Amino acid sequence: MKSPLLDKIAVPTLLLDADRCRANIQEMSDKAARSGTFFRPHFKTHQSLAIGQWFKEVGVTAITVSSLQMAEYFASEWDDVTVAFPVNILEIDRINSLAKKIKLNILVEHAESLSFLNEHLTASVGYFIKIDVGYGRTGLPPQAHQRMEELLTFASAGNLRFKGFLAHAGHTYSCRSEAAILAIHSQSCATMIVLKENYLSRFPELVISLGDTPSCSVAEDFAGIDEIRPGNFVFYDLTQARIGSNTTDQIAVAMACPVVARHPERNELVVYGGGVHLSKDRIDGEPEGTVFGRIVRSTEKGWGGLIEGMYLRSLSQEHGIVKGPSAEIEQYQIGDIVLVLSVHSCMAANAMKQYLTLEGQWIKRL
Amino acid sequence: MKSPLLDKIAVPTLLLDADRCRANIQEMSDKAARSGTFFRPHFKTHQSLAIGQWFKEVGVTAITVSSLQMAEYFASEWDDVTVAFPVNILEIDRINSLAKKIKLNILVEHAESLSFLNEHLTASVGYFIKIDVGYGRTGLPPQAHQRMEELLTFASAGNLRFKGFLAHAGHTYSCRSEAAILAIHSQSCATMIVLKENYLSRFPELVISLGDTPSCSVAEDFAGIDEIRPGNFVFYDLTQARIGSNTTDQIAVAMACPVVARHPERNELVVYGGGVHLSKDRIDGEPEGTVFGRIVRSTEKGWGGLIEGMYLRSLSQEHGIVKGPSAEIEQYQIGDIVLVLSVHSCMAANAMKQYLTLEGQWIKRL
Numbered sequence: 001m002k003s004p005l006l007d008k009i010a011v012p013t014l015l016l017d018a019d020r021c022r023a024n025i026q027e028m029s030d031k032a033a034r035s036g037t038f039f040r041p042h043f044k045t046h047q048s049l050a051i052g053q054w055f056k057e058v059g060v061t062a063i064t065v066s067s068l069q070m071a072e073y074f075a076s077e078w079d080d081v082t083v084a085f086p087v088n089i090l091e092i093d094r095i096n097s098l099a100k101k102i103k104l105n106i107l108v109e110h111a112e113s114l115s116f117l118n119e120h121l122t123a124s125v126g127y128f129i130k131i132d133v134g135y136g137r138t139g140l141p142p143q144a145h146q147r148m149e150e151l152l153t154f155a156s157a158g159n160l161r162f163k164g165f166l167a168h169a170g171h172t173y174s175c176r177s178e179a180a181i182l183a184i185h186s187q188s189c190a191t192m193i194v195l196k197e198n199y200l201s202r203f204p205e206l207v208i209s210l211g212d213t214p215s216c217s218v219a220e221d222f223a224g225i226d227e228i229r230p231g232n233f234v235f236y237d238l239t240q241a242r243i244g245s246n247t248t249d250q251i252a253v254a255m256a257c258p259v260v261a262r263h264p265e266r267n268e269l270v271v272y273g274g275g276v277h278l279s280k281d282r283i284d285g286e287p288e289g290t291v292f293g294r295i296v297r298s299t300e301k302g303w304g305g306l307i308e309g310m311y312l313r314s315l316s317q318e319h320g321i322v323k324g325p326s327a328e329i330e331q332y333q334i335g336d337i338v339l340v341l342s343v344h345s346c347m348a349a350n351a352m353k354q355y356l357t358l359e360g361q362w363i364k365r366l
Numbered sequence: 367m368k369s370p371l372l373d374k375i376a377v378p379t380l381l382l383d384a385d386r387c388r389a390n391i392q393e394m395s396d397k398a399a400r401s402g403t404f405f406r407p408h409f410k411t412h413q414s415l416a417i418g419q420w421f422k423e424v425g426v427t428a429i430t431v432s433s434l435q436m437a438e439y440f441a442s443e444w445d446d447v448t449v450a451f452p453v454n455i456l457e458i459d460r461i462n463s464l465a466k467k468i469k470l471n472i473l474v475e476h477a478e479s480l481s482f483l484n485e486h487l488t489a490s491v492g493y494f495i496k497i498d499v500g501y502g503r504t505g506l507p508p509q510a511h512q513r514m515e516e517l518l519t520f521a522s523a524g525n526l527r528f529k530g531f532l533a534h535a536g537h538t539y540s541c542r543s544e545a546a547i548l549a550i551h552s553q554s555c556a557t558m559i560v561l562k563e564n565y566l567s568r569f570p571e572l573v574i575s576l577g578d579t580p581s582c583s584v585a586e587d588f589a590g591i592d593e594i595r596p597g598n599f600v601f602y603d604l605t606q607a608r609i610g611s612n613t614t615d616q617i618a619v620a621m622a623c624p625v626v627a628r629h630p631e632r633n634e635l636v637v638y639g640g641g642v643h644l645s646k647d648r649i650d651g652e653p654e655g656t657v658f659g660r661i662v663r664s665t666e667k668g669w670g671g672l673i674e675g676m677y678l679r680s681l682s683q684e685h686g687i688v689k690g691p692s693a694e695i696e697q698y699q700i701g702d703i704v705l706v707l708s709v710h711s712c713m714a715a716n717a718m719k720q721y722l723t724l725e726g727q728w729i730k731r732l
Contacts, residue, residue, distance in 0.1 A: 009454035011435070046682060049539050066684045069377070085684055086626035088638050089701045090376035109627055112700050137687060138627050138636050139682075170682075259450035260474055261504050268505050276716050280646040314503075316453055317712055318409060318432045318537075321503060334478050335455045346683055350642050351717075 002298040005360055006256060006337045009246070012273040013256045014348060015339070016355035016363060020252035021234060022054050026215065028233050030057040035222035038081060040064050042211065044233025045346045048355070048365035049077055051234065061102075064211070067315040068094040073366045075102050083107065084166065084229060086130065086138050089116045099123035105163055109140055114154040121159035128166035128209060131195065132187040135170040142191045155203065164194050164207030164226070172214035178244045181333060185215040188347075193224040199327040204357050217245035237345035238294055242283060248341065253305050253355065254296060255340040257320060259332050267329050271338050274318040277346035278340065288313070288323070293340040295322060303339045312340060368664040371726055372622060372703045373440065377623045380714060381705070382601075382721035382729060383668050386618035388420050390599050395424040401588035406430050406448060408577065408597025411712045412729035414721070415443055417600065430577070430595040434460040439732045440649040441468050449473065450532065450577070450595060452496065452504050455482045465489035471529055475506055475514070480520040487525035492577060494532035497561065499554040500564075501536040508557045519568065530573030530592070531561050538580035544610045551581040559590040583611035603711035604660055608649060613708065619721065620662060620669050621706040621714060623686060625698050633695050637704050640684040644706065645713035654679070654689070659706040661688060668724040669705045678706060 003014075024040075032039035041055055042064040052063070052074065061213075062080035065071050068091050071081045082105035094115075098104050105126040108114055118126065119133050132139035140147050155162035169188045171334060175181045192208045200206050210222075211229030217240070222228065233255045236246040257273030283291045294310035296303040311322030321336055322329075332338065342348040349355070355363040371381075391407075393451050398405035407421055408430040418429070418440065428446035432439050434457050437447045444617040448471035452459075461483075462472050471492040476481055483491065498505030506513050521528035535554045541547045558574045558589060566572050576588075577595030583606070588594065601619045602612040606714075623639030649657045659678035662669040676690030688704055698704065708714040715721070 010460075044715055085638070086636060088376070088624050088626050090624050094376075110700055116701070125680070136632075137682070137685060226723070258454050258456050260454050266502075270452060272451070275645065275647070279641065280648075280713065281641070282646075317716070320504060334476055335482070345643055347646065350683070 001300050002158060002299060002337075003302055003358065005356070005358060007231050007300065008360070009256045009337055012258075012277040012352075013356050014291055014354070015254045015302065015351040015363060016357050017252045017254075017269065018359070020358050023053070024233050024250060024252060025054055026058055029060065030229060031216070031220070032228055034062075035220070035254040036116055037222045037225050038062070038227040038318060040209070040227050040229050041188070041234070042066070042229050043074060044070060044089075045231045045349060046234050046365065047073070048363055049074065050363045052077060058229065066232065068098065069137060070099055070366060071104065079103060081105070082128070082229070083131065084168070084257065087113050087117070089113055092120045096120070096122045099125045099159070109138060109149060111150040114151060114160065118158045118160055120152055124159045125163060126161045126163040127154070128163050131167045131184065131192065132163050133167040133169050133191050134184065134241060135168060139167065140196060154180045162203060164203070164209060164211040165192060167192060169210065170329065171214045172212050173239070173243060175214060175243050178218050181214045181218045183245060185219045188215065189222070196224060212241045213240060214245045233345060235345040235349065236344045237342055238283060239281070240292070251345070253342065253345050253349065255293070255342060257338045257340055259334055259336045259338060262329075262332065264326065264330055267323055268313075269332055269338065270293060271320045271322055272318065273320045273338075273340060276317055277348065277351055278312070278342050279344060279351055280315060281344035281347050282331050283343055286307050291343065292320070293342055295324065296339045296341055298337070300341055301307070306341070367666050368703075369666060369724065371722070371724060372664065373702055374726070375622045376624065377720050378639040378718075380718040380720070381620045381622055381668065382723050383618045384723050384725070386616060387417070387600060389407055390602065390618060391420055392424055392618060393444050394599050395426065397438060397582070397586070401586070403588045403591050404428070404593040406575070406593050406595050407562045407600070408432070408450065408595050409440060410436060411597045411715060412600050412731065413439070413715070414689075414729055415440065416729045417466040418443060424436050430597065432472055434464065435730060437464055437470065438529045441475075445469060447471070448575075448595070449496070450534070453479050453483070453720065455479055458483070458486045461491065461578065462486070462488045464523070465491045468483055471666050473532060474517060475504060480517060480537075484520055484526055484580045490525045490527060492527045492529040493520070494529050494573075497531050497558065499533040499535050499557050500550065501534060503536060505533065508561060520551045521587060528569060530569075530575060531558060532575040533558060533577075535576065535578045535581055538578050539605070539609060541580060544584050547580045547610060548585075554581065555588070555591060562590060579606060580609045580611045589618050601711040601715065604649060604657070604707055605647070606708045613661075614662075614672055617707050617711070619708065621659070621708060623704045623706055625700055625702045625704060628695075628698065628700065630692065631694055633689055635688040635698055635704065637686045637688055637694060638684065639686040639704075639706060641681045643714065643717055644678070644686070644708050645710060645717055646680060646681060647708075647710035649709055652715045657709070658686070659691065659708055661708055663702070664705055672707070
């Protein structure tokens with residue numbers, strides 16, 4: 001049984017199951033509402049104005065992106081955007097041009113960046129201080145009070161407005177259980193709530209923003225957190241499934257890859273679909289070793305569950321090598337389509353630049 | 367000392383040193399001439415008509431690509447193109463439209479693909495039989511005489527024309543010495559020459575085509591090989607340098623990445639430049655562990671040698687984390703540019719879609 005849509009596919013194509021995607025959006029939106037936190041979803045995964053509309057339908061009014069280029073793209077339909085990436089002062093012209101049009105928030109961790117902005121900004125910009133809650137990528141340690149005070153000297157300087165403290169607990173990506181994610185989440189919340197208690201009297205409008213998809217997917221308790229910024233949940237992927245953020249049934253995108261060679265003698269297929277389509281993101285230490293994607297069963301309307309033991313064992317620039325049980329491999333002929341769940345949907349979506357819905361509609365993105 | 371070009375860079379930008387690139391082209395072209403083999407360079411690395419002109423200047427008349435889309439792009443200026451990827455029969459319309467315009471060669475390993483093409487081709491297409499010389503990705507084992515005979519029944523059927531045997535010794539990518547590459551190369555040559563001896567009397571125009579960059583960079587002996595198809599050598603990269611194909615001085619592209627955060631307390635910088643720019647390709651087992659790129663010193667005209675011990679330790683979607691000796695890390699300020707040699711130049715170039723030469727000219731690509 002296969003979808004008639006597959007008959008129209010000739011090259012690697014990223015399929016989007018809009019029902020799953022909308023259900024993921026609804027679920028996260030409901031959780032934010034239940035938790036009393038403001039939902040400012042990260043749009044770096046889908047990067048699509050059309051998919052953005054589905055967020056508007058559940059009441060979303062403000063978004064997060066990870067580059068000024070994305071902010072520019074979304075500025076035509078969104079007037080409240082946080083760029084959750086350490087501010088790149090070299091893009092001051094872009095910042096000024098955006099700040100004239102929309103409510104723009106940026107992320108800072110260095111006084112020299114604020115000092116530069118204070119001199120060069122021509123319109124109002126909100127800034128969040130990035131806090132490192134343990135990931136060790138960017139941000140100030142929560143106990144760096146002196147550096148924080150330096151950053152706060154710009155709290156209402158010129159066109160700058162201090163908005164609050166923002167963290168990304170990216171270390172949840174190394175978790176392999178719900179309990180481990182929740183432990184990190186509790187610690188992140190505790191850290192941020194201490195900051196809130198310390199600074200709320202001076203800055204009564206202070207916003208505490210948290211945002212990794214694993215924590216937001218698994219946790220229910222967001223007490224004291226004003227805003228959440230998950231992004232990947234819109235599609236989810238195998239990485240998130242392994243962490244425990246989602247089931248594979250929630251994954252909303254699959255790469256359709258034509259079979260171009262068959263090697264039943266080694267239980268392998270070669271598909272048109274490589275690193276330029278799926279990215280080279282991988283999961284190490286799976287039962288099969290390193291995995292670059294997993295294969296799902298084609299259904300009349302789209303795709304169903306994982307085919308056990310069938311996966312992408314390697315990727316070249318344009319080739320993918322699918323390995324699987326012989327009974328499964330033998331069912332695929334030259335010109336058939338293999339459906340692949342990606343390891344990292346943000347990167348696969350970025351590589352493909354567009355989506356084909358199961359209803360046969362193309363959805364554009366940045 | 368830094369190039370004035372860097373003052374114009376605000377976002378991740380792939381710099382191209384045209385002198386190094388042209389020297390790499392000249393060197394490989396000279397080697398092909400010395401060896402008496404036809405030089406059909408693979409254009410999947412640069413994917414640029416403008417860079418293609420530099421190949422024309424050294425006398426190149428025919429090229430290799432890895433997708434029909436690339437063949438279409440180059441067909442405006444190149445009339446002899448081999449698509450070195452197992453033929454994707456779902457793209458029959460593209461094949462027919464290309465075959466009307468140019469001398470098109472494709473790659474096959476299955477009789478069912480040839481049978482389909484025989485029925486549907488509307489213009490002449492040459493086909494190479496793909497031989498697996500030990501890489502284990504695609505192709506027929508050289509001893510698969512019966513399958514070869516099946517493929518040869520189409521040698522002059524309808525619009526099909528048998529051209530010869532083609533191999534890609536991709537297992538050279540796991541080599542770590544010149545001797546290991548040469549051992550694989552000798553074996554590939556021996557395998558292909560036996561095929562040539564067996565079939566030359568039946569097919570006097572038979573072409574034997576070999577083509578990985580490591581073998582073509584290191585070997586001098588191509589006796590009996592009619593054609594070589596290296597590609598990556600146009601830019602080279604850290605992967606090829608580790609294999610032993612090139613010195614780091616020959617690497618012709620470098621990613622310019624703005625510094626957005628400084629963490630001297632852990633000898634790290636955060637740069638704007640992530641997986642969407644460099645790809646997630648990596649080198650494991652380096653002295654420092656896993657490496658996603660290495661940093662070179664900025665010079666007045668471009669870049670010089672590697673800064674010892676300074677490398678990209680991790681990549682997120684937009685962030686790169688640079689680690690290095692404290693004396694080096696401390697020299698970079700917010701807004702400075704870090705120059706990164708990529709692990710895999712084909713993937714980085716594919717992600718960036720354009721190049722900025724050291725003379726300040728933008729070069730477009732597919």
